[in-house]
Amino acid sequence: MEDKFIIGGKELSSRLFIGTGKFPSNRIIPQVIKSSAAHVVTVALRRIDFDSKEENMLNHIPKDCILMPNTSGARNADEAVRIAKIARAAGCGNWIKIEVISDNKYLLPDNFETIKATEMLAKDGFVVLPYMSPDLMAAKRLKDAGASAVMPLGAPIGTNKGLKTKELVKILIDEIDLPVIVDAGLGRPSEATEAMEMGAAAVLVNTAIATSDDPISMAEAFGLAVIAGRKAYLSGAGAVKEFAEASSPLTGFLGA
Amino acid sequence: MSFYQKYLEYRDFDFEQFHNKLTDDYILSIINKDRINELDFLALLSDKAGEYLEIMAQKSKKLTLQHFGKVIFLYTPIYVANHCVNQCIYCGFNISNNIVRKKLTMDEVEKEAKIISDTGLKHILLLTGESRIHSPVDYIKDCVMILKKYFTSIAIEIYTLETDEYRELVEAGVDGFTMYQEVYNEDIYKELHLKGPKRNYINRIDTPERACMAGMRSVNIGALLGLDDWIREAFLTGLHADYLQNKYPDTEISVSVPRIRPHNGEFQPKVNVDDKSLVQIMLAFRLFMPRAGITISTRESSEFRDNLIGLGVTKMSAGSSTEVGGHALDSKSEGQFDISDTRNVEQMKDLIYSKGYQPVFKDWQEI
Numbered sequence: 341m342e343d344k345f346i347i348g349g350k351e352l353s354s355r356l357f358i359g360t361g362k363f364p365s366n367r368i369i370p371q372v373i374k375s376s377a378a379h380v381v382t383v384a385l386r387r388i389d390f391d392s393k394e395e396n397m398l399n400h401i402p403k404d405c406i407l408m409p410n411t412s413g414a415r416n417a418d419e420a421v422r423i424a425k426i427a428r429a430a431g432c433g434n435w436i437k438i439e440v441i442s443d444n445k446y447l448l449p450d451n452f453e454t455i456k457a458t459e460m461l462a463k464d465g466f467v468v469l470p471y472m473s474p475d476l477m478a479a480k481r482l483k484d485a486g487a488s489a490v491m492p493l494g495a496p497i498g499t500n501k502g503l504k505t506k507e508l509v510k511i512l513i514d515e516i517d518l519p520v521i522v523d524a525g526l527g528r529p530s531e532a533t534e535a536m537e538m539g540a541a542a543v544l545v546n547t548a549i550a551t552s553d554d555p556i557s558m559a560e561a562f563g564l565a566v567i568a569g570r571k572a573y574l575s576g577a578g579a580v581k582e583f584a585e586a587s588s589p590l591t592g593f594l595g596a
Numbered sequence: 597m598s599f600y601q602k603y604l605e606y607r608d609f610d611f612e613q614f615h616n617k618l619t620d621d622y623i624l625s626i627i628n629k630d631r632i633n634e635l636d637f638l639a640l641l642s643d644k645a646g647e648y649l650e651i652m653a654q655k656s657k658k659l660t661l662q663h664f665g666k667v668i669f670l671y672t673p674i675y676v677a678n679h680c681v682n683q684c685i686y687c688g689f690n691i692s693n694n695i696v697r698k699k700l701t702m703d704e705v706e707k708e709a710k711i712i713s714d715t716g717l718k719h720i721l722l723l724t725g726e727s728r729i730h731s732p733v734d735y736i737k738d739c740v741m742i743l744k745k746y747f748t749s750i751a752i753e754i755y756t757l758e759t760d761e762y763r764e765l766v767e768a769g770v771d772g773f774t775m776y777q778e779v780y781n782e783d784i785y786k787e788l789h790l791k792g793p794k795r796n797y798i799n800r801i802d803t804p805e806r807a808c809m810a811g812m813r814s815v816n817i818g819a820l821l822g823l824d825d826w827i828r829e830a831f832l833t834g835l836h837a838d839y840l841q842n843k844y845p846d847t848e849i850s851v852s853v854p855r856i857r858p859h860n861g862e863f864q865p866k867v868n869v870d871d872k873s874l875v876q877i878m879l880a881f882r883l884f885m886p887r888a889g890i891t892i893s894t895r896e897s898s899e900f901r902d903n904l905i906g907l908g909v910t911k912m913s914a915g916s917s918t919e920v921g922g923h924a925l926d927s928k929s930e931g932q933f934d935i936s937d938t939r940n941v942e943q944m945k946d947l948i949y950s951k952g953y954q955p956v957f958k959d960w961q962e963i
Contacts, residue, residue, distance in 0.1 A: 362665020442846035
């Protein structure tokens with residue numbers, strides 16, 4: 341069965357997106373990308389060391405990947421917009437993951453400012469993927485604002501707690517006519533599978549891969565987990581039936 | 597409300613009695629909690645908690661990995677002036693110390709900046725002695741204009757300013773602020789700060805808050821360990837950081853844990869803060885504020901610093917000099933204190949990689 345995954349007019353070969361922060365060395369990034377088979381890679385623009393050949397993250401990302409710079413460090417919509425424009429001017433393409441965070445205690449995104457930034461950047465020709473708290477109204481507004489996908493968090497960034505927002509993310513999957521990409525909080529491959537089985541279009545993983553003892557192997561594990569979850573979803577798994585269907589003891593008297 | 601009110605709440609608190617009541621079970625339950633409160637934090641600074649250092653270290657390592665990853669951020673200080681109008685009896689820049697005083701010209705700032713930036717560093721901490729007369733805000737701004745050409749993040753550690761002045765510096769391109777309370781114990785503060793504007797305890801304690809209000813991206817605080825009982829001082833530092841983080845959620849709050857070092861002058865530390873105690877402070881702080889940065893400078897020895905990587909530290913200085921013109925000038929001045937870890941940036945970089953961590957030179961730029 342054909343299962344195309346298209347965002348911003350591009351067909352993506354993998355439903356695992358990966359983040360590039362927190363790794364013990366940038367030099368292993370190419371192997372991490374290879375073993376995970378990821379196609380979309382996110383990089384914090386503010387972290388890119390353009391002056392250093394060795395430390396410049398961009399030099400470690402294979403050319404066939406889609407670079408998705410993120411606006412990490414932005415505290416409001418205007419800052420996010422400025423970062424996105426700098427990224428595009430620096431040759432990082434027109435994809436942008438919006439992260440607007442003004443809460444350093446929990447690192448939870450500011451949906452309101454994120455919607456504003458999405459609107460401005462989508463109008464300006466960016467392919468906008470906003471990181472958000474899973475809220476239905478906010479997701480609808482992001483769609484109206486021109487987002488190409490929505491990226492709700494599974495749990496607060498870096499907590500590795502898994503799909504704690506499951507019920508809310510499920511609502512987004514059911515109600516929002518955009519790819520829903522679960523971002524942040526997934527700590528194990530099984531949790532990535534869970535998100536995919538539920539119908540998420542993709543997942544983004546960083547901490548769980550970067551801080552494992554063997555990031556290259558863990559990246560592969562996540563790659564496989566995402567494939568497994570997607571296959572299960574397409575196969576109709578997860579339809580747990582609460583009531584039997586075979587007979588109709590209560591309504592049988594009504595006849596066929 | 598000012599943090600001073602919080603300080604007053606604990607001023608007469610019986611720390612000894614609190615610590616005497618702690619049980620093993622209670623300490624273990626705190627270590628296993630997801631979020632701990634301020635009295636839990638205080639408990640983790642106790643002798644009793646000191647018996648559980650290894651478990652605290654495991655938890656601290658896990659939290660630090662989760663929130664920061666396998667990385668250590670690098671920076672270095674640049675001392676542009678050592679004139680000081682204060683009489684702080686533990687400091688080499690003390691006005692009554694007869695040392696060579698110097699203030700860099702803009703040409704000299706540029707020379708220093710260039711040499712430092714050639715090492716690959718992108719984050720710089722600009723320091724002066726505490727003298728508004730010798731190094732006024734306009735002078736700092738001029739320095740910042742030059743530093744901006746070489747560095748993507750500029751922090752300051754200077755005398756106390758008013759909120760508007762911090763705002764001016766933020767607009768000029770400063771994104772980070774560091775100031776140590778030195779000692780939170782108000783009585784001891786008065787004993788150690790004999791003369792000068794710095795003698796004003798409340799003004800000092802309110803300064804980091806002014807930096808937050810002015811929109812500084814990152815605000816780093818600390819107590820100079822060795823000036824009073826370290827448990828109280830570490831506790832109040834943590835409370836101060838927590839107070840600021842709660843009140844200014846969009847500011848990144850971090851702490852330093854500097855131990856007093858040999859310097860010009862007669863003063864001897866009142867309290868010996870040994871390595872174990874310093875580690876306990878870091879671990880307790882990490883459990884209390886899992887997402888806050890912890891900085892360790894070259895005040896500490898290379899061997900000790902190497903062992904701290906992975907425990908909770910997130911930021912380290914490298915290739916440091918505490919002398920004005922310490923990188924480029926032949927006619928150097930005397931430093932603020934003696935540094936202990938004298939390795940250059942390349943050596944620190946190799947060491948961090950060898951520990952399985954990534955040395956990060958840049959994680960910020962002005963947008």
